[in-house]
Amino acid sequence: MSQGPPERPFVQARDLRRIFDVSKPWLNRVLERAPRQYLKAVDGVSFDIRRGETFALVGESGSGKSTVARMVVGLLPPSDGTVSIAGISMNDVNVAQERQRLRRRIQMIFQDPYASLNPRWRVGRIIAEPIRAFGIVHGEADITGRVGELLTLVGLHPDDAGKFPHEFSGGQRQRIAIARALAANAEFIVCDEPTSALDVSVQAQILNLMRDLQQRFGLTYLFISHNLAVVRHMATRIGVMYLGRLVEVSEGKQLFSHPRHPYTRMLLDAVPDLAMVGKAREGVKGEIPNPISPPSGCTFHPRCPLVFERCRIESPPVIDGVACHAVNQGRIAAA
Ligand SMILES: Nc1ncnc2c1ncn2[C@@H]1O[C@H](COP(=O)(O)OP(=O)(O)OP(=O)(O)O)[C@@H](O)[C@H]1O
Ligand code: SF4
Numbered sequence: 001m002s003q004g005p006p007e008r009p010f011v012q013a014r015d016l017r018r019i020f021d022v023s024k025p026w027l028n029r030v031l032e033r034a035p036r037q038y039l040k041a042v043d044g045v046s047f048d049i050r051r052g053e054t055f056a057l058v059g060e061s062g063s064g065k066s067t068v069a070r071m072v073v074g075l076l077p078p079s080d081g082t083v084s085i086a087g088i089s090m091n092d093v094n095v096a097q098e099r100q101r102l103r104r105r106i107q108m109i110f111q112d113p114y115a116s117l118n119p120r121w122r123v124g125r126i127i128a129e130p131i132r133a134f135g136i137v138h139g140e141a142d143i144t145g146r147v148g149e150l151l152t153l154v155g156l157h158p159d160d161a162g163k164f165p166h167e168f169s170g171g172q173r174q175r176i177a178i179a180r181a182l183a184a185n186a187e188f189i190v191c192d193e194p195t196s197a198l199d200v201s202v203q204a205q206i207l208n209l210m211r212d213l214q215q216r217f218g219l220t221y222l223f224i225s226h227n228l229a230v231v232r233h234m235a236t237r238i239g240v241m242y243l244g245r246l247v248e249v250s251e252g253k254q255l256f257s258h259p260r261h262p263y264t265r266m267l268l269d270a271v272p273d274l275a276m277v278g279k280a281r282e283g284v285k286g287e288i289p290n291p292i293s294p295p296s297g298c299t300f301h302p303r304c305p306l307v308f309e310r311c312r313i314e315s316p317p318v319i320d321g322v323a324c325h326a327v328n329q330g331r332i333a334a335a
């Protein structure tokens, strides 16, 4: 009657930390008697992503979203903590070969596709590159055929293969970047603000395309945005980041209907298209503190309407997906 072990999450990030040395140059330090300075960009972040779901990371600028993304795909080594994808550790040196094979299955899409598309290459060559590099299809005719298929899949025309990236609009360039990710037969796509440079209507088209492709190919997404309204339509689960920490992780719908962390509530209050009729809008208050010398205890405490004594002293642990003393002590009920 054994049903076997439950399926392991596709992506597991455990206690990720990343510290940057942001000290002034050596000579300045000596002359000014300045100490070395360190910035904790990511501090103890853990999450799971199940196969086929979209896990979103949201938070204001500088909260550490891109740093997490870069560690997850292996572009940046963590100062501490681990990432494993499909059961393969991204950090363990003993599995370097397996990791190499995993590379193909993970692709990243950036905010500005123009910066990540070689301007001197025609689109056909850009999309064919991963096909050749990973030996996915062989023979020129078959490669050209596959490139045409991929262009059609993302809503472009096979003839577009002959053009250069500058001949396309921002939204079309993002389609090209998506086609290139699919060319590698990617299973896990990390999207860092993929639509924030685009007009709202174009944004919606790209988000729809990404959702269609997800359903068709069972793709898993890590989706990063500072915009909760964008994430709302994409995410299965949402993680809210503040100054390098994950302060709340919830199912997508639940985060909007029952936000728990005071920071999440503040962010939601600032989203204009959420129906909160008859309720005075507070908006996002206060400035993000300097991450080089963050506040003591809960780093959100200078901005928090619910702050109490303990918050200034003790950093709240994550309990049941929320890092907040007030929530964890039952001082506030869910909204
Ligand atoms: N290479 C680096 N060297 C020093 N500090 C860095 C480096 N990369 C990021 N940081 C700092 O780490 C913090 C987190 O940066 P990160 O880019 O991850 O934030 P983000 O949430 O992606 O912000 P945004 O929404 O602006 O893209 C910031 O304070 C940033 O200045
Ligand atoms: S721990 Fe305290 S300061 Fe931090 S969010 Fe909760 S109530 Fe606010």
Ligand SMILES: [Mg+2]
Binding pocket: 065, 066, 067, 192
């Ligand atoms: Mg970023």
